[in-house]
Amino acid sequence: xxxxxxxxxxxxxxxxxxxxxxxxxxxxxxxxxxxxxxxxxxxxxxxxxxxxxxxxxxxxxxxxxxxxxxxxxxxxxxxxxxxxxxxxxxxxxxxxxxxxxxxxxxxxxxxxxxxxxxxxxxxxxxxxxxxxxxxxxxxxxxxxxxxxxxxxxxxxxxxxxxxxxxxxxxxxxxxxxxxxxxxxxxxxxxxxxxxxxxxxxxxxxxxxxxxxxxxxxxxxxxxxxxxxxxxxxxxxxxxxxxxxxxxxxxxxxxxxxxxxxxxxxxxxxxxxxxxxxxxxxxxxxxxxxxxxxxxxxxxxxxxxxxxxxxxxxxxxxxxxxxxxxxxxxxxxxxxxxxxxxxxxxxxxxxxxxx
Amino acid sequence: xxxxxxxxxxxxxxxxxxxxxxxxxxxxxxxxxxxxxxxxxxxxxxxxxxxxxxxxxxxxxxxxxxxxxxxxxxxxxxxxxxxxxxxxxxxxxxxxxxxxxxxxxxxxxxxxxxxxxxxxxxxxxxxxxxxxxxxxxxxxxxxxxxxxxxxxxxxxxxxxxxxxxxxxxxxxxxxxxxxxxxxxxxxxxxxxxxxxxxxxxxxxxxxxxxxxxxxxxxxxxxxxxxxxxxxxxxxxxxxxxxxxxxxxxxxxxxxxxxxxxxxxxxxxxxxxxxxxxxxxxxxxxxxxxxxxxxxxxxxxxxxxxxxxxxxxxxxxxxxxxxxxxxxxxxxxxxxxxxxxxxxxxxxxxxxxxx
DNA sequence: CTGAAAGCGCTAACAA
DNA sequence: TTGTTAGCGCTTTCAG
Numbered sequence: 147x148x149x150x151x152x153x154x155x156x157x158x159x160x161x162x163x164x165x166x167x168x169x170x171x172x173x174x175x176x177x178x179x180x181x182x183x184x185x186x187x188x189x190x191x192x193x194x195x196x197x198x199x200x201x202x203x204x205x206x207x208x209x210x211x212x213x214x215x216x217x218x219x220x221x222x223x224x225x226x227x228x229x230x231x232x233x234x235x236x237x238x239x240x241x242x243x244x245x246x247x248x249x250x251x252x253x254x255x256x257x258x259x260x261x262x263x264x265x266x267x268x269x270x271x272x273x274x275x276x277x278x279x280x281x282x283x284x285x286x287x288x289x290x291x292x293x294x295x296x297x298x299x300x301x302x303x304x305x306x307x308x309x310x311x312x313x314x315x316x317x318x319x320x321x322x323x324x325x326x327x328x329x330x331x332x333x334x335x336x337x338x339x340x341x342x343x344x345x346x347x348x349x350x351x352x353x354x355x356x357x358x359x360x361x362x363x364x365x366x367x368x369x370x371x372x373x374x375x376x377x378x379x380x381x382x383x384x385x386x387x388x389x390x391x392x393x394x395x396x397x398x399x400x401x402x403x404x405x406x407x408x409x410x411x412x413x414x415x416x417x418x419x420x421x422x423x424x425x426x427x428x429x430x431x432x433x434x435x436x437x438x439x440x441x442x443x444x445x446x447x448x449x450x451x452x453x454x455x456x457x458x459x460x461x462x463x464x465x466x467x468x469x470x471x472x473x474x475x476x477x478x479x480x481x482x483x484x485x486x487x488x489x490x491x492x493x494x495x496x497x498x499x500x
Numbered sequence: 501x502x503x504x505x506x507x508x509x510x511x512x513x514x515x516x517x518x519x520x521x522x523x524x525x526x527x528x529x530x531x532x533x534x535x536x537x538x539x540x541x542x543x544x545x546x547x548x549x550x551x552x553x554x555x556x557x558x559x560x561x562x563x564x565x566x567x568x569x570x571x572x573x574x575x576x577x578x579x580x581x582x583x584x585x586x587x588x589x590x591x592x593x594x595x596x597x598x599x600x601x602x603x604x605x606x607x608x609x610x611x612x613x614x615x616x617x618x619x620x621x622x623x624x625x626x627x628x629x630x631x632x633x634x635x636x637x638x639x640x641x642x643x644x645x646x647x648x649x650x651x652x653x654x655x656x657x658x659x660x661x662x663x664x665x666x667x668x669x670x671x672x673x674x675x676x677x678x679x680x681x682x683x684x685x686x687x688x689x690x691x692x693x694x695x696x697x698x699x700x701x702x703x704x705x706x707x708x709x710x711x712x713x714x715x716x717x718x719x720x721x722x723x724x725x726x727x728x729x730x731x732x733x734x735x736x737x738x739x740x741x742x743x744x745x746x747x748x749x750x751x752x753x754x755x756x757x758x759x760x761x762x763x764x765x766x767x768x769x770x771x772x773x774x775x776x777x778x779x780x781x782x783x784x785x786x787x788x789x790x791x792x793x794x795x796x797x798x799x800x801x802x803x804x805x806x807x808x809x810x811x812x813x814x815x816x817x818x819x820x821x822x823x824x825x826x827x828x829x830x831x832x833x834x835x836x837x838x839x840x841x842x843x844x845x846x847x848x849x850x851x852x853x854x
Numbered sequence: 855c856t857g858a859a860a861g862c863g864c865t866a867a868c869a870a
Numbered sequence: 871t872t873g874t875t876a877g878c879g880c881t882t883t884c885a886g
Contacts (some may be wrong), residue, residue: 150879152879152880153879153880153881154879162857163856163857163858164857164858164880164881165856165857165858165859165881165882165883166855166856166857166877167869168880168881168882169855169856172881176855176856177855177856178855178856181856182607193724195594196879196880197557197595197878197879197880198553198595198880199553199554199556199595199596199597199878199879199880200553200557200595200862200878200879200880200881201879201880201881202553202862203551203553203861203862203863203864203878203879203880203881203882204559204861204862204863204879204880204881204882205552205862205881205882220788240549240555240669241552242553242556243553243862244844282556284881290574319840319841321842322841323838323840323841324842325840326839326840327684327838328837330681330684330685330798330799331684333637333687360840365840444684445684453793477844478844479841479844479845480845481833481836482835482838483837484677484681484836485680485718486676486677486679486680486714487676487833487834489672490673490831490833491833492831504863506863506864507863507864507865508863516872517872517873517874518863518864518865518873518874519865519866519872519873519874519875520871520873522865522866523863523871523872528867530871530872531871531872532871532872535872550863550864551863551864552861552864553862553863553864554862554863554864554865554878555863555864555865556864556878556883557862557863557864557865557867557878557879557880558863558864558866558877558878559865559866559878560878576859597878627871675881699873845872855886856885856886857882857884857885857886858883858884858885858886859882859884859885860872860881860882860883860884861880861882862879862880862881863882864877864878865876865877865878865883866876866877866882866886867874867875867876867877868873868874868876869872869873869874869875870871870872870873870874
């Protein structure tokens with residue numbers, strides 16, 4: 147068991163002091179290039195790996211890492227989980243001497259420009275954002291990045307910006323999975339409908355496209371008969387679904403694209419079409435459980451916001467703290483929630499295991 | 501921003517030295533019960549949380565935490581991933597001053613009793629095991645636990661033992677998910693078959709039961725026409741499937757319970773039954789990809805060995821290092837692998853992102 | 855450009 | 871029973 151190699155060992159072998167080793171290792175100024183190369187070579191040969199606990203401890207004193215977090219509280223459930231994931235990972239990072247500045251928004255996009263500006267002004271090194279209005283946020287992100295602030299988008303994206311990374315479930319993939327699953331559940335030549343939020347929202351539109359493409363591929367002769375925009379409004383949504391069901395007695399499936407699935411499930415049950423119209427939803431929260439139990443909801447494509455939050459924080463901390471390269475995008479695999487595995491999801495458990 | 505509370509602050513307020521605070525916090529002997537209570541109360545009030553980086557650093561000197569890992573190398577793919585998960589988490593724990601003793605077995609169960617005995621003898625505080633022969637391992641586990649060694653089983657279990665925890669995918673659930681999915685894909689009154697390893701293996705038997713139960717529930721009038729034991733033998737498996745297909749021209753689906761799905765897929769293609777017989781498999785490795793692409797494999801229930809490995813190590817380290825209570829069982833949610841999300845699985849990527 | 859030394863917050867050994 | 875002190879491995883300041 148080879149003895150642990152630390153700065154001291156490297157220093158001894160390079161015949162310099164640990165101070166010099168530190169300068170070499172971190173590319174700090176004030177060191178002779180030749181000494182630096184020699185030290186680096188020796189560190190390499192010895193397989194030197196810094197002890198992160200020690201690093202955290204020693205850094206704590208000085209101006210430390212600060213990360214700003216600007217993520218909405220609403221819509222409920224989804225962002226609750228996102229925050230939980232963020233907090234859990236933050237807790238792990240605390241001992242590494244990372245400070246966090248939380249700037250929750252009341253609802254997606256509300257006042258985000260101001261908060262982001264303020265965060266940038268408060269000398270953070272990293273920023274975690276959920277862009278609500280990509281257009282207005284993009285220039286701010288670019289400004290931050292130019293100033294050396296690493297920006298990680300989570301859950302929603304500002305694709306045209308210079309953000310360092312994005313953590314999300316690709317909307318196209320989410321739709322695609324729903325389409326494949328729907329196709330598997332239905333005979334050839336089936337007609338299905340999609341309930342979305344607003345097609346103007348890129349996220350929603352891409353889910354729809356993914357669904358249509360994949361449904362067409364796996365259900366021969368199948369077609370998407372209609373795409374309904376619910377605008378996240380319960381009344382409107384319910385009404386439109388009623389009309390839909392009345393007009394298409396042959397309708398075999400509905401894919402709900404947004405969190406707004408309860409009205410659809412209710413209408414299906416009220417009209418006696420539950421089960422006969424396969425319902426595939428998005429996301430997951432406790433109120434959905436009874437509909438799963440009654441087979442009104444057949445499956446859900448769950449975007450795992452908790453995991454998204456954790457990953458975003460972990461990735462940024464690792465990068466800022468140990469120079470781990472930031473992958474430009476981390477696309478999560480959504481979970482497929484069926485009746486059988488429903489009970490395993492943390493978000494449905496009574497006692498949140500914080 | 502309240503100043504960080506550390507042992508010093510607690511000591512100052514309790515009018516004792518940090519040594520006494522340490523004794524109180526850790527229930528060490530040699531402290532007046534009254535002082536201890538006072539210190540604990542004050543620590544509580546101040547919301548004292550130890551700095552784990554500092555703890556790790558200071559502990560490093562003394563007799564440190566040692567965890568033994570005894571997990572097989574074979575069968576391939578599955579245990580490769582399990583090891584990767586273990587290693588990744590081990591790397592994170594290194595800085596916390598935890599030592600690991602790796603005792604890979606050539607194949608599940610081979611010589612495990614000897615290795616486990618040796619590990620116990622080598623004064624480890626924790627043990628991560630994949631019991632191959634639960635009967636022989638159970639007394640060893642009990643002996644270890646009695647000696648204060650925390651044992652965590654991963655992937656396979658020794659349910660009758662006193663092990664502190666188990667990390668796995670419940671076989672019953674795995675089968676159930678397959679059954680539900682299969683039922684969704686097929687019309688009522690379908691006949692399906694199951695290909696398993698050995699029904700004598702509890703793990704395999706329970707997957708079969710889960711599948712049968714769930715298939716019956718979701719496919720009205722459906723039935724499991726046959727359960728084949730492949731004994732992990734390619735030739736035997738292939739032959740039995742050929743016979744099966746010949747005898748049951750109406751067969752609508754096959755659920756393969758073990759990692760041994762390639763022979764089944766090959767036979768289905770050779771006999772022109774691919775796609776018409778829905779094939780649902782278990783686990784995931786690169787050789788399966790072409791069969792997904794050709795729709796020969798419809799879905800796979802993936803047990804996420806990487807995650808199992810990570811979780812087992814993380815759980816044990818957290819417990820040993822910070823007294824986090826060990827949950828008696830951590831049941832993972834298996835992933836559903838479909839054509840659409842296939843590409844997102846790390847195990848299929850060309851360059852393992854370590 | 856380089857070396858020496860003072861901590862970061864905690865544990866453990868040793869004194870009292 | 872309690873207090874004091876020397877590090878853990880690293881970063882950072884201050885001298886040289």
